[in-house]
Amino acid sequence: xxxxxxxxxxxxxxxxxxxxxxxxxxxxxxxxxxxxxxxxxxxxxxxxxxxxxxxxxxxxxxxxxxxxxxxxxxxxxxxxxxxxxxxxxxxxxxxxxxxxxxxxxxxxxxxxxx
Numbered sequence: 001x002x003x004x005x006x007x008x009x010x011x012x013x014x015x016x017x018x019x020x021x022x023x024x025x026x027x028x029x030x031x032x033x034x035x036x037x038x039x040x041x042x043x044x045x046x047x048x049x050x051x052x053x054x055x056x057x058x059x060x061x062x063x064x065x066x067x068x069x070x071x072x073x074x075x076x077x078x079x080x081x082x083x084x085x086x087x088x089x090x091x092x093x094x095x096x097x098x099x100x101x102x103x104x105x106x107x108x109x110x111x112x113x114x
Contacts, residue, residue, distance in 0.1 A: 003034045003035065004033040004034050004035070005033055005034065005035045005037060006028055006033040006035070006037070007037045007038075007039065008036070008039075009038070009039045009040055009041065009081070010040065010041040011038070011041065011042050011043075011060065012042075012043065012044050013042060013043045013044070013056035013057075013059050013060045021059075021063060025063050025066065025067060028067055028071075029067060029070050029071060032071060032074075033074060034073070034074065034075065035076075036064075036067065036075070036076045036077070037077050037078070038064075038076070038077070038079070038108075039079050039081070040080055040081020040082070040083075040084060041082070041083040041084060042056070042057065042078070042080070042081070042083075042084055042105075043055075043056035043057055043060065043083060043084055044056065044083055046084065046086075046096075046097035046100065046101070047100070047104070050100065050104050057100075057101070057104045057105070058104070061105060064105075068107075076108040077108060077110050078105055078108045078109060079109075079110055080098065080101045080102075080109075084097070084101050085097045
C-alpha cells in the first residue's frame with residue numbers, strides 16, 4: 001500500500017495571490033493525498049482578526065476546510081511556524097498568539113515537536 005503525502009510549508013497568507021492559492025488547492029485535491037502535512041508559517045504574522053471571521057488565518061482555514069470537504073478521508077496535520085506565533089523576530093513563543101493559533105486550527109493542530 002502506498003501512502004501519498006503532500007507537505008507544505010511557508011504559505012505566508014495573505015502575501016500569496018488568491019489565484020495562486022486556488023491553484024495550490026486544486027493541485028492538492030487532484031493529487032488526492034492520504035496526508036496533508038503543513039509545517040509552519042501559514043501566515044506572515046499572528047492574526048488579530050480571526051475572532052471576527054477575517055484575516056489570514058481564517059482564509060487559510062477556509063482553504064483547508066474546502067480540501068477536507070472535497071477529500072473526506074485526507075488526514076490534515078499542522079504545526080505553527082515562527083511567523084504564526086511570534087509577535088516579532090525570534091524572541092520566543094508568544095502565548096496569546098500560540099493559543100489563538102491552536103484554537104483557530106484545532107481540527108488539525110498537532111502537539112509541538114521538540
